[in-house]
Amino acid sequence: MDFDRRRILKFIGKGSVLAAFLGQIGAAGRAFFPNVLYEPPSRFKLKRPGDYPDGYTLDEAHRLYVIRQKDAFHVISAICTHLGCNVQWKDTEFDCPCHGSRFHPDGTVISGPAPRALDWFATTVSPDGFLQVDSAQEVARDFRLLVGAKGKA
Numbered sequence: 001m002d003f004d005r006r007r008i009l010k011f012i013g014k015g016s017v018l019a020a021f022l023g024q025i026g027a028a029g030r031a032f033f034p035n036v037l038y039e040p041p042s043r044f045k046l047k048r049p050g051d052y053p054d055g056y057t058l059d060e061a062h063r064l065y066v067i068r069q070k071d072a073f074h075v076i077s078a079i080c081t082h083l084g085c086n087v088q089w090k091d092t093e094f095d096c097p098c099h100g101s102r103f104h105p106d107g108t109v110i111s112g113p114a115p116r117a118l119d120w121f122a123t124t125v126s127p128d129g130f131l132q133v134d135s136a137q138e139v140a141r142d143f144r145l146l147v148g149a150k151g152k153a
Contacts, residue, residue: 042136048129049073049147056089064121065089066131072144075133076107077119087118094118106141117141 046059052068059066063078063086076094080087085098093110094103102110107118122137123145131145 043132043134045126045130045132047131049125049131052131058089062133062135064133064135069144071147073123073131073147074139074144075121075123075131077121077135079118080114081109081116081118082112082114108141 044062046062046066049068052066052073054068054070057066057068058064058078065076065078067074067076078086080096080098080101082096082099082101085096087094087096087101087103093105094107096102096114099113101112101114103114103118104110107120109115109117119135120139120141120143122134122139123143124132124134125145125147126132
């Protein structure tokens with residue numbers, strides 16, 4: 001009986017050494033696969049151009065404003081350049097409720113503490129007729145996407 005007990009304990013001991021060795025190999029192998037930060041895509045679709053009324057429309061999901069002026073569209077970030085709060089459209093200007101920054105309708109700073117203007121994003125019409133925004137590509141403040149009656153740029 002002593003012999004069986006000794007054999008079981010040896011088996012458990014060797015098994016635990018093997019498990020520890022394999023665990024170390026697995027941990028070392030993990031170093032070859034970098035950590036990846038999964039972020040939402042920078043290019044995304046919004047609604048169709050005809051779904052937007054004239055004026056400023058907040059898209060809360062993407063934290064941006066879609067501005068329609070008849071058949072012209074442009075997109076401005078709703079993220080304050082000071083500390084990342086959501087700015088609010090107040091009839092004639094953007095206001096940051098957190099720290100008091102104010103911005104002109106084109107996103108330029110009226111008063112701080114925001115260090116720079118709100119970002120303008122590249123906007124196109126996708127082949128299936130939706131507004132498409134690329135938040136990784138900034139455009140000039142005079143950019144306007146002209147959309148015809150059939151929803152095509």
